[in-house]
Amino acid sequence: MSAHLYLLRHGETEWSLSGQHTGRTDIPLTPNGEKRAAEAGRMLAGLRGDNPLALVMSSPRSRAVRTAELAGLTVTEVSEDLAEWDYGDYEGLTTPQIRETVPGWTVWTHPCPNGETVDQVGARAQRVLAHVREKLRDGDVVLVGHGHFGRVLVATWLQLPPTEGVRFALDAAGVSELGDERGVPQIRRLNVPPLPERGFPHA
Template sequence: MTGLLYLLRHGETEWSRSGQHTSRTDIPLTANGERRARDAGSMLAGLREDQPLALVVSSPRQRAMRTAELAGLTVTEVTEDVAEWDYGEYEGQSTPKIRETVPGWTVWTHPCPGGESGAEVGARASAILSRVRALLPEGDVVLVGHGHFSRVLVATWLGLAPTSGVHFALDAAAISVLGDERGVPQIKRLNVPPLPERDFPHD
């Protein structure tokens, strides 16, 4: 039996809604973010059914921890290893604001002064994925974290450069599922939005 890796991005915050880059700043979920986190828990349970669960890892930021709680997950490890990309001096700024002084800036193509490089984020992703792969024979693994870091995780899972994460969307409270086909890394599902429980199909 081989488990799957589930990525759950935290629910909406005021800064995720406004497009402000959020790494170290520890801000709470909005009311909508809490509601969607609960819906994500129902969606996750439906996707996983009754498969064994080997590990649940969360970023230490309250937006991730609260999302895990509302989704009905019991976190077994809290670690900075799955924290968001450190934006350094660009913390709290939106891309249009940064581009007022750095034309054409994106996190994928330009540096974050005082923060992490794409290569550094990729190294963190590679390290956590090495641990995950060792545990997947025991069951599913769930990582509760952040948008940019999770997009780097998807790229790294596929053997791509960290900056290839630009090609994968991951919205607030969305779920992605990574696995393999006969040993070849594969995206099983990407950016699955949480459906309100009332919208779930019933027999």
């Protein structure tokens, strides 16, 4: 296929800065997060060029919807399937705080009490990508969402278990591009940083 799937992680929030797990909590972007979201839009536009755009889907969380707006995107669909991992009782806690009671805890290897299991998150990723593949027949797709769920999406695109998302980094306002080569899914670009207004520095 000639069309590509782009992932845009939302811009910086106070909790992404502090490392607090942010699932259902609706927390706004910081001023720097808003600036970087706009810069991410310039990077995304440069990567996409003039290809037709078939779908812009966003998580319902305001940090994602606002990132899409600042990036110059018109959201055509909002889906709870694209929301961040539900961390349950660990919402708002950092990994070091969780490890005070659960040594060695990671979201990839341990449960989130009263939250989602990795398999439940993986099932959401499968649903999102099934929808995306239909839309890719008509043009590029942009998904505006979150860090952990975005990493599960990358793993799922590559036909790997959702736990393999641990291997992919997605920073705030980072852009990734997924595609395929003769039917084999691939990562074309991963975690590309936003493009400042001044552009790339000269050597």
